[in-house]
Amino acid sequence: MAYTELIKNFERIRDYMREFYVYGFKSRDEYDKKSGRSYDNERRRIESYLAEYMGFRQSEKGKNVFLSIDSRSVSHNPLYSVLKSKSFTDGDITLHFILFDILHSPEVALSLSNITAKIDSEYLSSFSEPIVFDESTVRKKLKEYVELGLVQCRKEGKKVFYSRNADTDISNLCDVISFFSEAGLCGVVGSFLLDKFSSIEDCFSFKHHYITHALESEILYKVFDAISQKRTLTVTNTSRRTQNDRIEEIVPLKVLISVQNGRRYLAAYSISYKYYKVYRLDYLSDIVMGEVYSAFDEKREKFSLMQKNMWGVVCDERRPLEHIEFTVHIGKDEEHIYRRLLREKRCGTVERIDERTCRFSADVYDSSELNPWIRTFIGRIENIEYSNKLYENRFNMDLQDMYRLYGLGGENNALSRDLRLLL
Amino acid sequence: MLFHEIYGCYYNAVAEILHQAVNGDLTEKGMQKIVSEKAFSESFLTVVPSLKDEKWQLLKKDLSTPIKHEPSMPLTDLQKRWLKAISLDPRVKLFDADFSFLDGVEPLFTSDDYFVFDKYNDGDDFENENYINVFRTLMFAMRNKKKTKIGYHGAKGTFRIFVGDPYKMEYSEKDDKFRVLIRSCRNGPMLRVDGIESVTIIGDAFADNTREVLESTEHITLELLDHRNALERVMLHFAHFKKEAEKIGGERYRIKIFYDSSDETELVIRVLSFGPFVEVTEPQNFRNLIIERLERQKNIQNKEL
Numbered sequence: 001m002a003y004t005e006l007i008k009n010f011e012r013i014r015d016y017m018r019e020f021y022v023y024g025f026k027s028r029d030e031y032d033k034k035s036g037r038s039y040d041n042e043r044r045r046i047e048s049y050l051a052e053y054m055g056f057r058q059s060e061k062g063k064n065v066f067l068s069i070d071s072r073s074v075s076h077n078p079l080y081s082v083l084k085s086k087s088f089t090d091g092d093i094t095l096h097f098i099l100f101d102i103l104h105s106p107e108v109a110l111s112l113s114n115i116t117a118k119i120d121s122e123y124l125s126s127f128s129e130p131i132v133f134d135e136s137t138v139r140k141k142l143k144e145y146v147e148l149g150l151v152q153c154r155k156e157g158k159k160v161f162y163s164r165n166a167d168t169d170i171s172n173l174c175d176v177i178s179f180f181s182e183a184g185l186c187g188v189v190g191s192f193l194l195d196k197f198s199s200i201e202d203c204f205s206f207k208h209h210y211i212t213h214a215l216e217s218e219i220l221y222k223v224f225d226a227i228s229q230k231r232t233l234t235v236t237n238t239s240r241r242t243q244n245d246r247i248e249e250i251v252p253l254k255v256l257i258s259v260q261n262g263r264r265y266l267a268a269y270s271i272s273y274k275y276y277k278v279y280r281l282d283y284l285s286d287i288v289m290g291e292v293y294s295a296f297d298e299k300r301e302k303f304s305l306m307q308k309n310m311w312g313v314v315c316d317e318r319r320p321l322e323h324i325e326f327t328v329h330i331g332k333d334e335e336h337i338y339r340r341l342l343r344e345k346r347c348g349t350v351e352r353i354d355e356r357t358c359r360f361s362a363d364v365y366d367s368s369e370l371n372p373w374i375r376t377f378i379g380r381i382e383n384i385e386y387s388n389k390l391y392e393n394r395f396n397m398d399l400q401d402m403y404r405l406y407g408l409g410g411e412n413n414a415l416s417r418d419l420r421l422l423l
Numbered sequence: 424m425l426f427h428e429i430y431g432c433y434y435n436a437v438a439e440i441l442h443q444a445v446n447g448d449l450t451e452k453g454m455q456k457i458v459s460e461k462a463f464s465e466s467f468l469t470v471v472p473s474l475k476d477e478k479w480q481l482l483k484k485d486l487s488t489p490i491k492h493e494p495s496m497p498l499t500d501l502q503k504r505w506l507k508a509i510s511l512d513p514r515v516k517l518f519d520a521d522f523s524f525l526d527g528v529e530p531l532f533t534s535d536d537y538f539v540f541d542k543y544n545d546g547d548d549f550e551n552e553n554y555i556n557v558f559r560t561l562m563f564a565m566r567n568k569k570k571t572k573i574g575y576h577g578a579k580g581t582f583r584i585f586v587g588d589p590y591k592m593e594y595s596e597k598d599d600k601f602r603v604l605i606r607s608c609r610n611g612p613m614l615r616v617d618g619i620e621s622v623t624i625i626g627d628a629f630a631d632n633t634r635e636v637l638e639s640t641e642h643i644t645l646e647l648l649d650h651r652n653a654l655e656r657v658m659l660h661f662a663h664f665k666k667e668a669e670k671i672g673g674e675r676y677r678i679k680i681f682y683d684s685s686d687e688t689e690l691v692i693r694v695l696s697f698g699p700f701v702e703v704t705e706p707q708n709f710r711n712l713i714i715e716r717l718e719r720q721k722n723i724q725n726k727e728l
Binding site: 004005024044048051057064066068070071072084088092096101127129131165166172177184185188189190192195210227228240254255256260263300307313346372378379381409 | 431
């Protein structure tokens with residue numbers, strides 16, 4: 001098929017965008033899942049959408065393409081543009097503008113036959129080879145617009161009259177939409193709204209801003225839609241390790257968001273496995289809404305209780321809670337360390353033992369989830385204890401590896417770093 | 424459906440083209456300009472010929488149009504539901520926005536439907552009356568290019584007065600805080616909004632309206648061993664920085680991250696959080712910051728023994 005700039009299916013380009021943006025070191029030959037031509041087309045499209053952010057590097061294996069964006073320097077997420085690339089037919093776009101011209105104000109209410117006749121006589125007849133829209137095509141388009149909330153239909157006897165929904169003045173909402181299109185969820189919808197403004201003065205910038213979530217917008221929208229209706233979802237979950245797809249029926253309960261590691265998750269009750277599970281949003285695809293789930297409130301309440309013992313996203317109620325505690329030394333003029341513990345803890349307690357020491361402790365589903373946070377206190381950790389000794393050993397061995405990496409020795413009897421990191 | 428052509432940039436470009444055509448202002452050059460501004464870099468290859476060749480029967484050869492009114496489209500249910508959702512967010516109080524037109528609309532999501540599990544606990548108080556007043560005055564100054572006098576409590580409790588032109592609000596999702604960027608301010612370009620006790624408009628901003636851009640002038644280079652999914656974790660974690668990555672053999676990768684010098688301590692902490700999966704190879708002064716903390720840790724452990 002000939003190359004077109006627009007796309008019908010978002011899934012394929014989503015994978016490439018992620019590869020180019022998050023990784024950006026693969027050459028053409030390393031995209032083994034797809035054909036060479038598919039790679040060339042997707043790369044060309046992404047270049048067309050995001051030319052100013054594309055970079056190229058020549059490596060031994062060929063040319064590497066990457067997307068490099070300092071999200072602090074942009075006021076609007078450039079990746080949203082990909083969600084404005086849906087393809088359409090010549091008839092779709094022609095009909096769209098003619099329909100809204102015929103239904104130019106909410107007071108205009110016309111029957112299907114009337115609209116179809118006007119399209120022909122008032123709009124298309126002056127073209128040399130006019131497109132012919134039959135009533136069925138026009139009805140289908142109007143039905144689609146009714147579902148989108150653009151048009152309403154009213155029955156009078158046997159006749160159906162169509163009119164546009166009332167226009168809304170959002171001209172005084174530019175700042176608030178501008179802010180939430182980045183800082184809010186499903187922000188691309190805000191970006192669609194901003195497209196209605198003739199000009200926007202950028203007042204905001206964003207730090208610690210993970211723009212890659214734009215690629216999960218459709219998934220997130222469907223998840224929220226299902227949650228609001230308390231319905232089940234059938235999802236395809238792709239395993240990161242095996243790349244195998246698994247279809248599961250789930251009850252979506254809550255979206256879990258990290259603003260520190262760039263990941264978003266869906267917490268759900270798996271009907272297929274009969275326990276609570278957390279899914280990476282970027283690994284989900286082919287979402288289909290199911291039936292209303294009668295025990296939705298009960299499952300969500302239970303999950304909310306479980307959250308008290310969740311540091312991150314592990315919520316496996318089949319395993320016992322693990323205890324973890326560590327003490328931190330607070331030097332002279334280092335009160336900010338104590339404040340950091342209070343500010344950054346997500347569950348558990350912080351106790352002030354004395355002027356120079358404080359202790360953090362918690363009972364959680366998976367104590368290894370705390371490791372990255374605990375490591376940020378390296379240089380001050382006086383003592384650390386896990387009830388899960390495997391994790392305690394791993395933490396201590398990792399520390400020994402760090403000493404070795406930076407030329408500070410480390411225990412001699414330790415396994416090599418490369419071997420142990422595999423554990 | 425969110426991925427729909429009615430939100431697409433081709434539709435936006437054509438709407439603007441028809442807008443000019445309805446008013447009799449459309450030229451071929453103008454059409455090209457609209458497409459280049461509203462759509463993608465190769466869109467002119469499709470949009471302009473499709474209109475001119477009457478594939479999309481909206482424009483005639485002489486650039487007149489059978490369309491009689493300036494194109495417009497009501498808000499979709501999705502757009503209304505999203506607006507309703509943000510109208511329920513506590514941060515919305517910072518904006519003097521009226522959402523009463525959304526009465527009866529179901530929000531797309533509510534605060535019960537999501538949870539940010541690693542946001543810091545000491546975010547700004549967005550419902551504090553003084554904070555709201557300060558925020559709105561700063562926004563007014565930005566919009567209307569005004570000079571301000573700001574009473575400010577520094578992090579160490581000092582109180583000072585600054586004079587300068589606010590030009591940007593920076594929001595951190597992790598800190599859940601706003602900072603305001605100010606031109607000609609003696610305290611550097613950035614102040615915490617929650618540290619501002621008062622702000623007064625005192626005149627027009629300086630004529631020089633060039634905005635100081637926070638540039639990521641520093642960089643570090645990390646070497647990474649891709650075990651325990653380290654590559655994906657690191658690349659996602661640092662995704663918001665400008666960066667470059669390359670494979671250097673086997674499961675080893677080299678990643679160059681560009682950052683602003685004021686974020687150095689934060690970056691040290693973030694690198695430490697990855698433990699032995701990443702090693703800072705350069706610059707040496709940044710590597711020394713890691714070594715310094717590891718040496719301190721080793722000393723503590725030796726004392727314990």
